[in-house]
Amino acid sequence: MRSSGSRLAERGCSIKDDWRVRVDDFVARYPRLFHMTSSSAWPTIERHGLRSVTAILDLMYIDSDRRGRIEAERRPDTVRLSDADIGEFEIRDQKPLHAGKLAGCLTDMTVTQWLQLLNRKVFFWPTEQRVDELLGAGEYKDREHLVLVVRTSSLVAIHGPEITLAPINTGSVLYAPAPRGSGTLVGIAEYAYEESRRRRGSRKAIAEVAVDYAVPDIQNHIVRVERRQHGRAVQVLAGL
Numbered sequence: 657m658r659s660s661g662s663r664l665a666e667r668g669c670s671i672k673d674d675w676r677v678r679v680d681d682f683v684a685r686y687p688r689l690f691h692m693t694s695s696s697a698w699p700t701i702e703r704h705g706l707r708s709v710t711a712i713l714d715l716m717y718i719d720s721d722r723r724g725r726i727e728a729e730r731r732p733d734t735v736r737l738s739d740a741d742i743g744e745f746e747i748r749d750q751k752p753l754h755a756g757k758l759a760g761c762l763t764d765m766t767v768t769q770w771l772q773l774l775n776r777k778v779f780f781w782p783t784e785q786r787v788d789e790l791l792g793a794g795e796y797k798d799r800e801h802l803v804l805v806v807r808t809s810s811l812v813a814i815h816g817p818e819i820t821l822a823p824i825n826t827g828s829v830l831y832a833p834a835p836r837g838s839g840t841l842v843g844i845a846e847y848a849y850e851e852s853r854r855r856r857g858s859r860k861a862i863a864e865v866a867v868d869y870a871v872p873d874i875q876n877h878i879v880r881v882e883r884r885q886h887g888r889a890v891q892v893l894a895g896l
Contacts, residue, residue, distance in 0.1 A: 678845045679816060683809045688879065689780035689865055690787045694746040695800040695883050698893050703743060705872035706804070709775035712737065712745050727775045728768045730755050752828035761829060763837035770836070774826055777841070777866035780806065783859070791884060800890060805880040811871070812844070818868040819844055823852045825863050841866060 691706065704715060713723050716737050726735055726747060735747040750771070759767050781787050787803060812819060820841040824834045841864075853861040871877070880895030 678847070678849075679812055681849075682821075682844050683812055686782045686862070686865070687808050688784070689782060689806045689808050689811065690784060691778070691780050691804040691806065692787055692790060693802050693804075694748070695802050696744070697746065697802050698881060700743040700745060701804075701874060705870055706778050706874040707745075707870045707872075708778050708868075709747055710772075711776075711778075711870040712747065716742060716745070728772055730758075730767075730771065750827065752825075752830050754829055757829040757833055761833040761835050763835050763839075765837050773841070776869060777820070778869070778871055779827070780865040780867075782862045782865050785859070786863070787884075792886070800883050800885045802893075803882050803884045803889075804874070804878060805882070805895070806874070806877045807879050811867070811877045814873065814876075815867050815871060816844065820866050820868070821847045821862050822864040822866070823856065823860075823862065 693701075707715065709727060713727060716739060718726070718737070730753050731747065731750045734749050737745045737747065753771070755767055758770065762770055765773070781790070791801060791803075820843055822841045824836060824840065826836060826840060847862070849861055878895060881893040882889040883891040883893065
């Protein structure tokens with residue numbers, strides 16, 4: 657099989673040029689990204705940046721047995737970690753990842769491998785509409801949540817090589833789950849945007865944006881930090 661670089665060369669386009677074109681298009685289509693987390697998380701994010709589950713466990717020096725239960729097994733409930741010097745973290749449950757359904761839709765990975773992959777990512781929603789849908793769903797709708805509104809251009813400028821895109825909600829298998837595996841989360845330059853747009857429509861062409869491991873400099877990319885409930889801001893903690 658020819659590499660993507662070979663195919664680009666045949667078209668007279670360098671890898672660097674293709675990357676730049678796709679990045680510019682991605683930023684233009686999605687100028688803001690949105691991260692949703694626990695309503696109490698802002699002080700810890702200010703101190704340690706935005707961290708994946710794996711990065712939190714590394715920071716907290718969680719022992720291997722407990723780490724395995726958090727990182728490699730489905731979490732039926734929220735996990736809270738606290739350290740007098742480091743701070744407090746709330747790791748959300750994974751109730752939408754029913755293990756049996758997940759196993760049935762994985763193409764080339766085990767359930768454990770998929771969970772470990774997701775736990776290494778920091779996830780963002782590409783549109784505010786997706787955030788509002790999540791805020792209004794199930795048990796989330798009656799609680800406050802922290803929403804970080806992030807400037808896509810600066811995030812991509814610094815973390816572009818660590819960013820992957822997905823056409824599906826990788827953390828849910830509740831409703832007719834789509835197949836998923838090692839090729840679901842791919843880099844910006846490799847993402848088949850037009851194919852996804854034709855299949856799902858422009859609004860759903862990209863479902864998730866993820867940064868590998870952590871965004872320690874998240875404050876450099878923040879436009880606004882809010883506590884939201886029922887789809888509206890109840891408190892603005894930072895930004896305009």
